[in-house]
Every structure is written in structure tokens, then in C-alpha cells.
Amino acid sequence: MGKVFDPITIEILWRRLISIVDEADSSVARTAFSSLLRDAHDYTCMFTDRFGRELAQGTFATPGQAGAMALGIKKLINSLPEDYFKPGDVLITNDPWILAGHLNDVCVLSPIYYKGNLVAYTACVFHHSDIGGRVSSDNHEVFEEGLFIPPVKLYEEGVLNQAILEIIRWNVRTPEQVIGDIRSQIAANHVCSEKIKQMLEEASLDTLDDLADQIIDITEKRIREEIEKIPDGTYYSEGIIEQPKGRDDIVIKAKVEIKGSDIIVDLDGSSPQVDWGGNVVYNFTYAYVFMAIKSMFAPDIPNNEGCARPIKLYAPYGSIVNCKFPAACAARMQIGHFLTEIIYKAMAPVLPDRVIAGSGGTPAAMNVFYGRRKDGTPWHSVIIRGGGMGASLKSDGKYVFIFPANGANTPVEIFENDTPLIVERRELITDSGGPGRTRGGLGKREVFIVPDDDYAPVPPVNLGIQAGRYVYPPEGLFGGKPGRKGAFLVNGEEGNPYGLTQLMPGDVVTIDAPGGGGYGDPKERDPNLVLEDVIEGYVSLESARRDYGVSINPETMEIDWEETEKLRKGKS
Numbered sequence: 001m002g003k004v005f006d007p008i009t010i011e012i013l014w015r016r017l018i019s020i021v022d023e024a025d026s027s028v029a030r031t032a033f034s035s036l037l038r039d040a041h042d043y044t045c046m047f048t049d050r051f052g053r054e055l056a057q058g059t060f061a062t063p064g065q066a067g068a069m070a071l072g073i074k075k076l077i078n079s080l081p082e083d084y085f086k087p088g089d090v091l092i093t094n095d096p097w098i099l100a101g102h103l104n105d106v107c108v109l110s111p112i113y114y115k116g117n118l119v120a121y122t123a124c125v126f127h128h129s130d131i132g133g134r135v136s137s138d139n140h141e142v143f144e145e146g147l148f149i150p151p152v153k154l155y156e157e158g159v160l161n162q163a164i165l166e167i168i169r170w171n172v173r174t175p176e177q178v179i180g181d182i183r184s185q186i187a188a189n190h191v192c193s194e195k196i197k198q199m200l201e202e203a204s205l206d207t208l209d210d211l212a213d214q215i216i217d218i219t220e221k222r223i224r225e226e227i228e229k230i231p232d233g234t235y236y237s238e239g240i241i242e243q244p245k246g247r248d249d250i251v252i253k254a255k256v257e258i259k260g261s262d263i264i265v266d267l268d269g270s271s272p273q274v275d276w277g278g279n280v281v282y283n284f285t286y287a288y289v290f291m292a293i294k295s296m297f298a299p300d301i302p303n304n305e306g307c308a309r310p311i312k313l314y315a316p317y318g319s320i321v322n323c324k325f326p327a328a329c330a331a332r333m334q335i336g337h338f339l340t341e342i343i344y345k346a347m348a349p350v351l352p353d354r355v356i357a358g359s360g361g362t363p364a365a366m367n368v369f370y371g372r373r374k375d376g377t378p379w380h381s382v383i384i385r386g387g388g389m390g391a392s393l394k395s396d397g398k399y400v401f402i403f404p405a406n407g408a409n410t411p412v413e414i415f416e417n418d419t420p421l422i423v424e425r426r427e428l429i430t431d432s433g434g435p436g437r438t439r440g441g442l443g444k445r446e447v448f449i450v451p452d453d454d455y456a457p458v459p460p461v462n463l464g465i466q467a468g469r470y471v472y473p474p475e476g477l478f479g480g481k482p483g484r485k486g487a488f489l490v491n492g493e494e495g496n497p498y499g500l501t502q503l504m505p506g507d508v509v510t511i512d513a514p515g516g517g518g519y520g521d522p523k524e525r526d527p528n529l530v531l532e533d534v535i536e537g538y539v540s541l542e543s544a545r546r547d548y549g550v551s552i553n554p555e556t557m558e559i560d561w562e563e564t565e566k567l568r569k570g571k572s
Helices: 007-031 063-079 162-169 175-202 209-227 282-297 338-347 412-418 527-536 541-546 561-568
Strands: 043-049 054-057 090-093 105-114 117-127 152-156 233-241 250-259 262-266 311-314 365-372 378-385 422-428 444-449 458-466 487-490 500-503 508-512
Touching: 007 043, 007 054, 007 117, 007 175, 007 209, 043 063, 043 175, 054 063, 054 209, 063 105, 063 117, 063 282, 090 175, 105 175, 117 175, 152 162, 152 175, 162 175, 209 282, 233 338, 250 338, 262 282, 282 311, 282 338, 378 412, 412 422, 527 541
Parallel strands: 262 311
Antiparallel strands: 043 054, 043 117, 090 105, 090 152, 105 117, 233 250, 250 262, 365 378, 365 458, 422 444, 444 508, 458 500, 487 508
């Protein structure tokens, strides 16, 4: 039997492990070149024990990357020869089927040695804004989507393999930014490694083995206790997701079985993989199924391997949720982000207080702009945008929220500094939140202009979009109404969000993010809250009357209580 830690020591050391990863996380914000990382926080830092079991991840980790990394790193480490790593090694890969599901997510992995022995691994996945390739959702194979890096050593015993950096440099549009971000990843791993060794020294430990065993076991016990509170049963749901025009919709079927303290999720019956980039690898599917279950049963417990042990997932091979190589998968979030919502939908009847309605940030909208400035220098920028979050039993949905992906909206000032484009408008959309007893969060409109003056870029400006909800709006729950659909317009005309759009000087692009679904009967909403919404511009006078049954005098902005009572009783 190994060393046994008392509860206070366990808590102190556990929290220190998390703070170490958060410190590595903070180093990214100080050293990353791309605004997608520095400002939108589309990256995840974590570390595992020497067996590849996740021990801690950054507090603001992205669920898709974190869940996929937890599976992928463990499998990768255990597939390599025992003596593969040496002190000073750094491995790099962006294989979608090993890690987070598309080529833009590049992983840098470093072994941690202490007193000559391997004690842990530290890793970070960055969503690199540029990985080359044809930046469009309508690619047919992964080969079109950019540079594919198999697991290779970037550093071997502290010596840089310059050839690998040169291969990357000559396959991307903005090499200085990409190489700079890779160096930021190496720096984050270095911070984590040094701090882990410092902790071991101060705690008089030679390994993390015993500490890892106890942390993981405690976590597993806690989440199993929460699952056991739910009656055994099997729960079903189905989600319909739009495809490009002219193709049949995608269907995702979910069966969720609660069996004691185990949860078995079966996605059998889901659509087969498709010939565009919406395909999802198993790891990414697992990540968002895990996200749903973890958030319902143990939202406050820090993530580690113990959280995952009660969860079993079956996703048929060759389906949209477990695609085969070499399927195109760059736009995997356009399907994968829905998995959390579909699991919520299955569990809503038994856990109505722990789920939310459909969100306009599901999927997050990723807009990739790139081209050349007038002097010929390349520019490339990726912005991720959220929509209105779905309402819950207790609260209205948040506005412009990236859920379940947990990213951040890039500030306008940063985008305009990184690109030659202009953001003319950025505003919340009135009536975009689904009506309900609690209202869905509002969606957002952004208007981009390609300048046609002395600062105009060399035409064309390329725009690739990964988004959704153009056909089917975010659903409400328990009588709540759906949120407003998304829209993509070029010069006022409907554009093609699944292809590569080429813009010319003077063109105007309008992108509307959807609003979240409402929760509960809108006519049960407190009329005073409806009045506040109208005053703030979130809800129109017409919607207040039509959807909420609240009559408001447009001149005095006061509630007509007599008329409201009639409206809510259906007598007016």
C-alpha cells in the first residue's frame, strides 16, 4: 500500500495541481501570437500522471479539447514503447483521430522527469488559426483541410528538430504567427513541468503515483454518489441538424441508461458520416457527451480521470459521431457541439432543474477571414462568436455566450487591428431570445465591411464559416419557444455558409448569431420582468403582447394589468 494522505493535505495538493495548470494557462495569454488564443482562449492545458491518467486541467479549459485530450493522450502514451521518451523531449501532433478532432488543434506533449524518473506528462492543445489547406466546410477529405502532423518529436533530449518547424512554416499562410504559437505551447509545458517538480520537492514526494490514485478515486466516488441518486432507467432523445442545401438532414439518436452508478450512452441509429467537414471523431463526441453528464451530476468537482470512469459511450464506427479516416472533419463542431444539448434533452424529464434549452452558441460560429494587405503581406484571423444561451428553470439565458464550447468573443478592436476589415455594427437582436417563463438569451448581429479606400486589401478577401442554426432554431423546453435562427448575408443577399466566400472591396457581410430557447410557458413569466425586457430593448412591445400576454402602454411604458389578465386568460 502506498502513501495515504489525510483529507487536508489531499485538498491542498489537489488545489495546487490545478493552480499549476492555471499558471501554465496564464502564460499562454502572455506569449501567444494569435488573437484566437490570446483573446478568445481557444486552447486547453492539462497534465496527466505517468500512466496518462488526467490529473488536472486549466480552469477555463475548452470542453471539446479537454475531453478529447483526456482520452487521446492516455491512448497515445500507452501505445508508445516504454522507453520512447527521454528528458527534454517534446512531441507534437495534430492527428484528428488521436486528439481533438480537426487539424487546427495542435497538441504539444512533454514528459516530466524528477530525480531521473518519469513522473507525469504535461500537454496543451491550441486551436491554431492557420494550418494551411482549403479553409471551407465543404471539403471532402481531411487531405484538403491542411497540414497533417503525425506524432513526432519536435525536441529530442532538448535538441530542436528544425526540419519539422520548416515543414510547418512552408505549409501555412502566416508562418510567424503559427511558429510563435507553437513556441507558446512549449513555454506553457515548461511552466507546468517546473512547477510540478517544485511541488514534489516541497512536499517531499518522489512521485505523483499515490496522490494521483487518491485524487482519482475520491473524484470517482463523488460522481458515482450523485449518479446513484437518479432512479435507474433508460431515456431517449433525437436531434435533427441541418446539412448544406440539397442534402438530407443529419439525425443523432441518443439512448442514455442509468444503471446504478454507471451511465451508458448509446448513439446507435445516428446518421452515417458525410462528404463534407461536419464529421466528428470518437474523442470529440465523447468530449461533449462527457460535458453534458459532468455538468448535470458533478459541476463543482475538478475534472480528472475519476469523472470519466462511470461513463461508457458507444458510437457506431463510420457514423457522423465516429467517422472513419480520411473523412473531412475541420467543421466537426457544427455537429459535435449538439451532443451536449441532445443528452440534456434525453435527461430533461428526470433532471428538469439541471438542463437548459437549446443555445444559439451551439454550435459556436467560427469565422475565418484571410487574404493579403495592399503591400502584399498575408493576414489571417479567426473569430469565434456565441449566440444566446438557452434558458434554465431558474434563470434567463446569457447573451452572446459560447456554449458548450467555453470560448470567448474576440473584441472588435483586436479584430480590426489584426485585419484590414471594419466592423460597422455589433449589437444584440431584439426578440431573438426564445420566449418562456425564463427567456432565452439574445443573439447578436455583426456587420463587417471590406474597405474600398486606400486601406483596401488585395482582392479577394476569403471567408470560411463554421456555424449552424440557419434552418432549425434553438429549441425551447417545457413549453418555452424557440430562439431566433441565424443568418449569413453578403450585400443583403443570403450567402452560403458551407462554402468558401470570396469578398471584394465594398462588400458588406452580415452575420446573425441565433438566440437561445425559452424554458416554460411564456405566459407564466412575471409581467414586471417582461416590462424590464421591453424597456431594455430585449423584447418588443409586439412580442410582449403576443408571446407573453403582457399589454404595455407605449407612451407611459406601464403595464395595463386589466388587459394583461385578459390576454393571459385568452379573452382578448
